[in-house]
Amino acid sequence: MLTFDDLLLRARSLAAGGRRALLGIAGSPGAGKTTLAEHLVRELNGTGEPWVAHVPMDGFHLADVELDRLGRRDRKGAPDTFDAAGYAALLRRLREETDGDDIVYAPGFERVLEQPLAGAVPVPPTARLVVTEGNYLLLDTDAWARVRPALDEVWFCEAEEDERVRRLVARHEEFGKGHREAVAWVLGTDQHNAELVATTRERADLVVRDVVGWPYGAGHHRAGAGLGGVGADAGG
Template sequence: MSLTFDALADRARALVADGRRAVLGIAGPPAAGKTTLAVELIAALAPAPPAGLMANTWVAHVPMDGYHLADVELERLGLRDRKGAPDTFDALGYAALLRRLHEDEDEDEDIYAPGFERVIEQPIAGAIPIQRAARLIVSEGNYLLLDTPKWRTVRPLLSEVWFADLDQRTRLDRLISRHIRFGKPEPVAIEWATGTDELNAATIAATRDRADLLVPADLLHRIGRPPA
């Protein structure tokens, strides 16, 4: 039987059945539909909490993208032309946020996480508030399953990790369109998507088998589309 969106929502809800905070990771290569899946999950889950939790405030969305290093730092490190690669993120800073989400779940009024503004392609500090009432945190990012010295600190802090397994052709089409939408001329968008982004996608694809669940392409195609 094929996986359904309702089954995904039920699985996510079950992560906080004991009332403790859980962090659900959604991994996958660029433009695989990670953010769309996260947003749709939260929209479906927010008004229907498990018993004892408050509607809407029990879920939160905290993307990993806020931990991009700023362009000025990438320039200093000589990594500007590799933006989006594993070493162009603050992996340990992201892990520290995840650790705090677990350790301070009943202490802090709010925890603030950085966001990422695609129009300027820069991280924005303190952009995402996480309220104390939040039990399920959904966090998507490229490298959640990467087994390198800095990134391997992340996986133990995620309750589950799902992998958005979109087909290559659709993903590349979406990625090129996204680059164009946010200001890159079409030739530059194609070069970046098939060059730097594709090298990163290969690194991410190699982590696929470490996921707890594969979200298949047929389901990812349906998520986020208006009903017929």
């Protein structure tokens, strides 16, 4: 039975010896990747000097104007609607540029506008661990195949299907879609992407499903609610 402390210890051990390490968290849309990443970073940093940075993959969404040009707007969130090569290049830069005083800036993603935002995520040279999360970290096609080799470990975050879908619908509604539109998007575009992501599960170093001692109450996620079912399985 995996505990949240086990996850903290495993993440902390990646940066043992002072070198910068990169931890990826993959999973289908709505599986709880961002929640897990944010809480890991918060707990590891504690109240001292921050040494863990969070760099989401979502900053590499192509802008809507480019999706319109490519005719992919109705599939936003699919693998070919991201700058996968740019994301892989950033990961390599984060691994290699660890000396000196320069901050590496990563793009963020503005949820209300649903648009990438350049230079929104600073990674200081003092960051010894970078946690990055997104759907396609374990995909082995096209430029996505460059992502996994840049990461020290990748965890696969799972959730029970009904809960995952419920959270996705609520997210789309929160950021402007009507209920019917949100449901149609989740059961269409998002579901197709989720099925693709599920095929990458076996490439993960760890499959995270539920965690004993999840330290956040109903204001965040009740124990395990953000991480799905019971237990954790070692991946291949």
